[in-house]
Amino acid sequence: MVERHVGRNMVDLRTLLTLCAQAVAADDRRSANELIKQIRQHSSPMGDGMRRIAHYFIDGLEARLAGSGTQIYTALITKPTSAADVLKAHHLFLAACPFKKLSNFFSNKTIMNLAEDAARLHIIDFGILYGFQWPCLIRRLSSRPGGPPKLRITGIDLPQPGFRPAERVEETGRRLANYAETFKVPFEFHAIAQKWDTIQIEDLGIDRDEVLVVNCMYRLRNLLDETVIVESPRIKVLNLIRKMNPDVFILGIVNGAYSAPFFITRFREALFHFSTLFDMLETNVPREIPERMLIEREIFGWEAMNVIACEGAERIERPETYKQWQMRNTRAGLRQLPLNKEIMKIAKERVDTGYHKDFVIDEDNRWLLQGWKGRIVYALSTWVPAP
Template sequence: MSRVQVPNFFSNNDSVLQFRRGVEEASKFLPSRTNLIIDLDNYTSVPERKEVAPKVVIKVEKDERDHSPNGSRGRKRDEIDLEDGRSNKQSAVSVDETEETELSEMFDKVLLCSERNKEPHQGTVNEVLQNGVSSLPQNGQPQGSNGGKSRAKKQGNNKETVDLRTLLILCAQAVSADDRRTATELLKQIRQHSSPSGDGSQRLAHCFANGLEARLAGTGTQIYTALASKRTTAADILKAYQVYIQACPFKKMSIMFANHMILKVADKAKVLHIIDFGISYGFQWPSLIHCLSVREGGPPKLRITGIELPQPGFRPAERVEETGRRLAKYCERFNVPFEYNAIAQKWETIRIEDLKIDSNEVLAVNCLFRFKNLLDETVVVNSPRNAVLNLIRKMNPKIFVHAVVNGSYNAPFFVTRFREALFHFSALFDMFDTNVSREDQERLMFEKEFYGREAMSVIACEGSERVERPETYKQWQVRNMRAGFRQLPLDEEIMKKGRERLKTMYHKDFVMNEDGCWLLIGWKGRIVYGTSCWVPA
């Protein structure tokens, strides 16, 4: 406190004493290692989007913790004061009526893609994708998911081509052998030729170098925890999600497939109960609610049990409860009777009584891409994956929709896991590089918020602290059958519709296939996601 402002409160000595006490108190909350502070700066400072979607103005929600747009290269956001958007409290979302309406309009634009609204996402991205032409400048075309080499990078008047993939694998081998000198030298080379805003290979290298650096320093778990704890508003996530579903059909196709199959089994239902493992922000359900509202004979009562892992902090169920409130507004708007049950706990600890299942309802279980976050037999004897599958089997659902990340980077051996993760993420970064401008701030946010966080877990965390553990769709097929499920054949109607959309709305290098009753979708020959339907045998 300044003596000019408060002249009578403290003497000089008292002021110094108060200051020292303040420093002492504040230091208790700082990490003990200085390199962790540096790493957190690098990994958590997500450039804030400085432009809103057309015709929509979104203000920062008051309860969410915004992040400084350090180094952001985006365009100016219309009249948003970032300082006013911060709060120290983890309170429920509080926005005025105008903001809520604008947020609702944005959700409508992105999420209401029902059968009667087949082209909900219009804009420059789709115009580019429909022609199968990259939106990138011609001087920076990526080599593709099987390339891995960075394009010639100018340094002064010299040009040099660097094989970033080989450098990354060599660095991983050095880290594995605890050869710190070699690893540090290789990391230095990778840093010189990588960038979070470069081409696909450079972004991939930057992301993986972050993980290698954290593993070398032993700070992977702290950094991953900080990334996972970061509060991001639903509106910001939605903007990044919009760019993602415009650029690629991975999740959109799986959602379309899941909703189609659930609507099919609930055709005559009076009560439809959906148990969603990993509901997150609930982006899947507005389109299904809209379809139910126009069902012949009127909509059924919709019950959704939203299940999530608990969030760190004092309000572990905050996000899943907010998702329920948002879905309730959609149901009210479309006159669909609605009931919501929020569960935020470790999935293997859930009991069947917690789910409030009624014998007179049609029960559908849904889990899209989230079983990869459960531990397996390599960590604990009683596998949570098998425990959750056994719980679903006991529910005796009418249908169980299961979508998986088709990844083989779950090996206990680090170098093997690193190499497989490198191949998988190469395809994802290459897909973005081909379909979205490098200057797009939502692309940058998505790559950091999702791919960066996942790669950090895969590379820098071990044992029960590693939460990214994908298996291939064939491994899941064996696991599901062992748990007592029988696979349903794919619906030809949805397959035909999916192929038509893929051909007309997305880049020509996306592939869609079927194998053993799995709907498979990928990029340039690499299968990235698989979706299938099951019933108790």
């Protein structure tokens, strides 16, 4: 009996959210407010996966209705979460699902294979954030036969609001420098905190004697596309990457279709996408763990708020599917490399032996796909400039 009731609740919340989105889109305030009230009674950041997602989605709808999406979203992203808290959430995410671990493995193994006997290695990381990916690579390089190469990392991220726009990237650089020192890897860090489409090739200090790697994990989705600006930042950044002529460009994308200009379509796709992630956490992580709430609030909650409540240049969550990226990259003069068989094999083994059976690892058109219960959430690939 209970089971049926829960099932009905789930269907109801999903339907109610969609109805509410339609009311908000039509500016039917009375219906929207009624539905918001109803959904609020059934949603909670501490409930099951569906109640949690309803909690964040209804925040977004309410902000959109009030026309205050941008202010709320800006307030959210400027409120500082300590790096320590983010690291805790990051560790939980690493333990709960293979997605981040596999991306790091995919990227680091690609770099290790390429830089096997390089004397100097330069990594340009778009969207470095806290640089959690690199300690593992630094450790690997330190035990390379014949000693480590001279490692340079150029960490690029968006400027933070306030007086010290580059503070977070510089802080990341200091942490990595300390780490490199511990492992005796010669290290240099260069921080760039500015809009990515304003970066010039001269800013990157490229030296042709170095093995050059461009890395971008899941952050190209934050660049505006042609629906906002004809000369889109996406095209500019891909052109810049081609011009750098890297030995490899490693790309990880969020496989989402929720950047449609039409709000209802976008809302439905976002509900689909985030339900997958919340369901994955619900299945793999106990409800009461604070780090789970941190991930849901600080990562997925923010993203959902941005997708639902913001428009135009303010809406920076604009993922595309891996097939769209494939076309986009090819048009920008990049050529996709075949997937490395060994990387694919290890990835499959790790997921089959260490994780829940509903995690999906697959391959399509030279992309390594990662998903949950048949929905592809992330995709990874490697590229070089086309001749």
